[in-house]
Amino acid sequence: MSTAVAGKKQARGSDRRTSGVQRQGRAAKVVESVLKATGEELNRVGYANLRVESVAEQAGVNKTTIYRRWPTKALLVSDTLDSHFQADREMPDTGSLRNDFIEYLGNMATLSRAAMWRGILSALSGRTDPEVEAVARKLYLRERHFRTRLVQRAIDRGELPRQANAELVGDMCSAPVLRRLLTFGEIVKQDYIEAVVDTALAGTVVVAARGGVDNLVYGRD
Amino acid sequence: MSTAVAGKKQARGSDRRTSGVQRQGRAAKVVESVLKATGEELNRVGYANLRVESVAEQAGVNKTTIYRRWPTKALLVSDTLDSHFQADREMPDTGSLRNDFIEYLGNMATLSRAAMWRGILSALSGRTDPEVEAVARKLYLRERHFRTRLVQRAIDRGELPRQANAELVGDMCSAPVLRRLLTFGEIVKQDYIEAVVDTALAGTVVVAARGGVDNLVYGRD
DNA sequence: TCTAAAACGCAACTACTAGTTGACATTAAT
DNA sequence: ATTAATGTCAACTAGTAGTTGCGTTTTAGA
Numbered sequence: 001m002s003t004a005v006a007g008k009k010q011a012r013g014s015d016r017r018t019s020g021v022q023r024q025g026r027a028a029k030v031v032e033s034v035l036k037a038t039g040e041e042l043n044r045v046g047y048a049n050l051r052v053e054s055v056a057e058q059a060g061v062n063k064t065t066i067y068r069r070w071p072t073k074a075l076l077v078s079d080t081l082d083s084h085f086q087a088d089r090e091m092p093d094t095g096s097l098r099n100d101f102i103e104y105l106g107n108m109a110t111l112s113r114a115a116m117w118r119g120i121l122s123a124l125s126g127r128t129d130p131e132v133e134a135v136a137r138k139l140y141l142r143e144r145h146f147r148t149r150l151v152q153r154a155i156d157r158g159e160l161p162r163q164a165n166a167e168l169v170g171d172m173c174s175a176p177v178l179r180r181l182l183t184f185g186e187i188v189k190q191d192y193i194e195a196v197v198d199t200a201l202a203g204t205v206v207v208a209a210r211g212g213v214d215n216l217v218y219g220r221d
Numbered sequence: 222m223s224t225a226v227a228g229k230k231q232a233r234g235s236d237r238r239t240s241g242v243q244r245q246g247r248a249a250k251v252v253e254s255v256l257k258a259t260g261e262e263l264n265r266v267g268y269a270n271l272r273v274e275s276v277a278e279q280a281g282v283n284k285t286t287i288y289r290r291w292p293t294k295a296l297l298v299s300d301t302l303d304s305h306f307q308a309d310r311e312m313p314d315t316g317s318l319r320n321d322f323i324e325y326l327g328n329m330a331t332l333s334r335a336a337m338w339r340g341i342l343s344a345l346s347g348r349t350d351p352e353v354e355a356v357a358r359k360l361y362l363r364e365r366h367f368r369t370r371l372v373q374r375a376i377d378r379g380e381l382p383r384q385a386n387a388e389l390v391g392d393m394c395s396a397p398v399l400r401r402l403l404t405f406g407e408i409v410k411q412d413y414i415e416a417v418v419d420t421a422l423a424g425t426v427v428v429a430a431r432g433g434v435d436n437l438v439y440g441r442d
Numbered sequence: 443t444c445t446a447a448a449a450c451g452c453a454a455c456t457a458c459t460a461g462t463t464g465a466c467a468t469t470a471a472t
Numbered sequence: 473a474t475t476a477a478t479g480t481c482a483a484c485t486a487g488t489a490g491t492t493g494c495g496t497t498t499t500a501g502a
Contacts, residue, residue, distance in 0.1 A: 025498075025499070026449075026450080026497090026498060026499080027448090027449070027450095027498090027499090030449085030450080048269075048350070051487090051488070051489090052488080052489070052490085053488080053489095061450085061451090062450065062451050062452070063451095063452095063490095064450075064451070064452080064491090064492090065449080065450055065451075067489090067490065067491080068449080068450080069449095071490085072489080072490080073489070073490090128267060128268065128269035128270075129269070137405065140405060165416070168397075168413070168416055168417070168420070171397040171400075171401075171417070172393065172397055172417065172420055172421065175396040175397040175399075175400045176389075176392040176393055176396040176397075178396075178400065179392075179396045179399065179400050179404070180392075183400070183404055184358065184361060192389070195386070195389055195428070196389070196392070196393065198424070198428050199389070199393055199421065199424035199425055199427075199428050200393065200420065200421070200424055201424070202423070202424040202427035202428050203419070203420035203421055203422070203423040203424025203425070203427070204420055204424070205427075206420075206423035206424070206426075206427055207416070207419050207420050207423050247468085247469060247470080247478075247479080248469090248470095248477085248478070248479095251478085251479080272458095272459070272460090273459085273460070273461085274459080274460090282479080282480090283479065283480050283481070284461095284480095284481095285462090285463090285479075285480070285481075285482095286478080286479055286480075288460090288461065288462080289478080289479080290478095292461085293460085293461080294460070294461090
């Protein structure tokens with residue numbers, strides 16, 4: 001997934017993507033080092049100030065080589081983001097939803113502190129090109145789905161009432177923390193995380209008890 | 222506040238900001254039309270693709286004139302954002318915190334749908350330059366304070382327990398909605414807003430009842 | 443091993459836009 | 473009317489995205 005980009009612009013001549021054929025050896029090394037260098041540069045200077053030529057130097061590769069494989073800077077970055085988020089995380093499984101969420105959010109807090117991810121996160125929120133925007137959206141939906149599964153599992157084992165809306169609960173537990181953390185780059189304390197999760201879960205139980213949010217669907221309008 | 226910008230770079234010669242003296246007439250018209258044009262262009266093409274020369278054309282003014290007053294594109298935009306958010310809104314006052322928040326969030330949803338604000342919001346989330354970042358942060362804190370006051374008023378009139386943390390409640394009621402609305406440009410339905418507010422408020426009452434979040438302070442770590 | 447296709451390196455491009463500068467014109471307040 | 477602040481114009485500089493032609497190296501596979 002992080003190898004071939006099908007951009008709007010075609011790479012020229014015989015350099016277009018080899019249809020499905022996996023290259024190994026040199027080609028693979030180039031892809032790897034370029035994506036790595038892009039991540040590092042992204043981290044160092046952010047998306048807006050990212051220079052393709054710097055990436056090339058750091059990857060020990062010629063600028064042209066990059067442009068042949070990734071027709072635009074946006075596609076290069078979007079591919080980089082994509083490859084960095086490959087890691088299929090295991091779901092936290094502490095036995096209680098409360099602690100699952102505290103672990104999940106704690107991990108996010110740690111990640112966002114690590115220098116390695118700063119630039120990547122900035123690219124995600126500072127998305128101006130449609131390609132980068134698309135990856136950001138994809139990752140966002142993936143995270144949402146991840147949280148929803150976490151909640152659904154808790155509902156299934158009877159920890160939350162069946163009327164609870166898993167997606168809503170996921171939002172309520174995470175949005176205040178993620179907004180501070182990712183959107184505004186604040187430091188979030190453990191206390192805050194716990195208070196958010198406790199309040200959200202308590203509220204969910206109460207609202208469900210009085211026959212609330214049952215068949216609510218949050219789609220397009 | 223939207224007139225004089227004290228940028229890092231000094232405008233040259235006698236064009237530096239007239240210390241405190243309010244200009245009227247031509248100067249005022251120029252400022253007004255440039256800020257208006259910037260807002261419109263921002264809306265049309267977004268921050269990354271904003272061309273100072275286009276702004277100048279649309280404002281019926283020379284490019285140089287803009288650069289004399291706003292040394293960089295970032296300062297121009299940051300000033301524009303600032304001026305657009307001048308409007309001192311009156312606080313919603315429906316009598317219940319629930320409805321106050323529903324009104325507040327409903328207004329945000331309407332705003333974010335209006336084309337006029339799209340580009341501005343995109344500039345706020347896509348901030349790459351420190352100047353724009355600073356304005357975004359300022360506006361964010363202003364909103365947060367606004368919400369906290371809303372909640373504090375409700376606490377004062379006994380609608381919520383005194384142990385409730387006003388800032389936390391404000392976050393819980395708004396973050397899920399604002400994250401979908403502003404960070405990801407989704408459409409948010411009325412149902413969703415109501416469910417979020419209900420859950421947050423119910424949770425607040427329960428947590429307070431069992432002696433929760435009393436002296437929690439959310440500052441830097 | 444040999445060969446053709448695919449991929450890379452290099453250097454010299456084009457194009458666009460942010461920001462600058464100096465000479466000159468206009469405005470507005472004293 | 474004088475003068476200082478401000479605006480206009482045109483012609484700059486500089487940085488970076490993206491391109492192109494051509495020669496060299498690598499890779500797949502017969």
